[in-house]
Amino acid sequence: MRNPLDALSREDRALAIRHLRRPILTSLALLALLAINVTLGATLPFEQVWIVELLVVTVMASLIILVSMETLHEPPLVKLFAGIGFFWVAILFAMTLTDYLSR
Amino acid sequence: MNSRGAAHHDGAKVGIELAHHFETVEQQRYAATLGIWAWLLTELLLFAALFLTALILRVTHPEAVKLATGHLKFWIGAVNTVVLICSSLTMSAAIEFSRMGWQRAMVRAMLATAGLGTLFLLLKGYEYYADYEEHMMPFLSRRPYELHESPASRLFVNLYYVATSLHALHLFTGIGLLLGMTWMASKAGFLSRHQNWIEVYGLYWHFIDLIWIIAFPVLYVVNR
């Protein structure tokens, strides 16, 4: 199959790259972070490695929400909608664990 | 700005057709964005409740969870994560093309996204089949369970099925919606009337990806 990029004029190709730069870089970052987690999971270098793994997950999730889903550029109300769910998840987790961690 | 809300200057007609109950296109666009985020809020809480259940099991029976995790298909899960990350890239590309007015490129990117999503489901299906072969489907009461000496591991494995099949259900319906939307989006004039549908749908697709980005480590990695 011919490379579709060849069919584009030079201006169009530059335009496409300009628009696609952010998604491409984000995906590469996500793949790199995934590689870190997969390596840690496969090699298990130390006992508390799960803390690092969860931190990596947090970074990946933040990248998706802030960059891929563009909340960084959205008005404050949209940012609030995006963030408030996590706060409510925290309530669910914290209050339930109050029971299970103190039994 | 006219009622079509043409947003781009390089000649491509990209915009939104104003619905009768809205006053302006900006209002309509904003409402759609808030609406999809409100929906995603509910999806986040849905999966969070499942992850909480897994967490509580981890807190109360750590050894059983570790044992069960060792029998999950780590590498298939990892490859599937790569597949979804790539599908998010193609979905983002579709959004960008929709903003640029490049309808054909957008349709191809949407089809690629659906294709990658289907690849995920195929790999998952293969994974489930392999689990079945290895006697790791404890909810099938007639089939002897591999780790029967650890009853709590059975629960963790069952939770793995509930969580991943719920995610797969979302992915499956997502692909269905995507294909339907792709069909509509390939018609002439679509981008001048419903450009923001692609963006709204894209948020949903990214979110399904996000859930898997969390689910893969939580189920397959951190308990090893």
Next chain:
Amino acid sequence: MTAGSIDAGLSGRDPHTPESTLDRPRDYLHAQSTLRSWFLTTDHKRIAILYLTSITLFFIIGAVAAGVVRLALVVPNGAILNNDNYNKAFTLHGVVMVWFFLIPSIPATFGNFLIPLMIGAKDLAFPKLNLTSWYIFMAGALFTMISVVLGGIDTGWTFYAPLSTAFSNTWVLPALIGVTIVGFSSILTGLNFVVTIHTMRAPGMTWFRLPIFVWTHYATSLIFLLATPVITVALILLVAERAFHVGVFDPAYGGDPVLFQHLFWFYSHPAVYIMVLPGMGVISEIVPAFAQKKLFGYKFVAYAAIGLASVTFFVWGHHMFVNGQSDLASLVFSGLSFAVAVPSAVKVYNWTATIHKGSLRLDTPMLYAMGYIGLFVLGGLTGLFLATLAINQHIHATYFVVAHFHYIMVGGTVLAFLGGLHFWWPKFTGRMYNESWGRVSALLIFIGFNVTFFPQFILGYLGMPRRYATYPAEFQLLNVLSSAGATILAAGYIFPMLYLVYSIWWGRRAPGNPWQAKGLEWETTSPPPTLNFITPPKVPNQPYDYPIKVTETGGTPA
């Protein structure tokens, strides 16, 4: 215009020029009359009427179930219903009343009808989604009724494991699936309201000019979105447990039945605020109108609504004090439960302060509102008893709890529903109901309700457990009294169904604003045209701009 005369423009004695109808667009009720135009409508007002009809149907089913329960409890030895059938009766009553009546009642009927009108919009943000939510509601509710037709379920509306998962021989699975489906209807309604209130307010309609009704429905919608998914998971896990024995609620497999309760009550406690907040919104509209006085402490009431919707998520464990959760968790949940009473109290004080020195008209809506305030206070105070750990040990799972929540759900929400139904009936239908019948019914309901439920506080205090088909003989007198009250209550419910329906065809035609109330819904015709306003409404500078104004410190402004 004299404040206090609802007959201005209505009385047969005063010469009254009816409003001009030439060149007026047809109202929403008469614009089209095919079945298709009703069942495929996207007009929020018609969807509200669809919901009104269906929740009334479910109310009747739930009320009949209650009647069966009260009938059975007339004798202490279970001679009328055996244990299994008794369990099925109270389960049917609870499931239908909670999920198919109370939760949708005010939001899906009044909220759907009034929110666009109150904010000056033409419709909700997503009209087709609105219709979809009604169909989902009907599909889920009817699906649940399948299990009733097949013989009923006996787990209680709370579906606790392991009874629901391992021991019940009844048709639990269809009921679980049906309730899960209905949950999506709630979520979509909440989504629609939240987006509408954020994005579709008319120019000049700032947040602090909105009626409290809108504030409380916004708060309710937040709860719809944030709480419902968690019970969806709880019910899915119940289905998985019952169908496949996954083990999540079975200690033999590392599971925990208390986990079900955590997930269930994380939703179901905020759910009771879904059932309460809209009623508070209704009362906040009725009281100023029938005192012709500005709502006292508007901002406090608005913030209290948001406060309730937030703090309510922190208290669910007070349903589980005796069920095996840790002492620390119980302490935390108990303390926070005291905190959640504060915003409710704020609202009650503000309504009372609004009534004080107002120009009162004791028409039917106001009778319901005043009944609400009194009964809600009683119900709310008894909640504090239940939140106290030491007392809870003795009254948990007794009739004290039953009385507590009925004081709030019936004495509160149902009264608010009926008050609102009478208040906005002219707006919905363009007709006035018969005021004398309205007052008689309100009185019957108030009396019947108290005769039914006050004895239950005493029964609970004396130790009678709930959900038992039999009871010690010394409790019979109070039980018979309670059942007798239920017959009075039933009469009180039946009369409005008759005279309201009668008024649709033969009631006096209503003007745009029969109550001299404030609010944009009263600035349009009764009933409104399909697109709500003939001319774009002018947003007033302040909400509740009634003739009598009192400042926050109690003086009258110059």
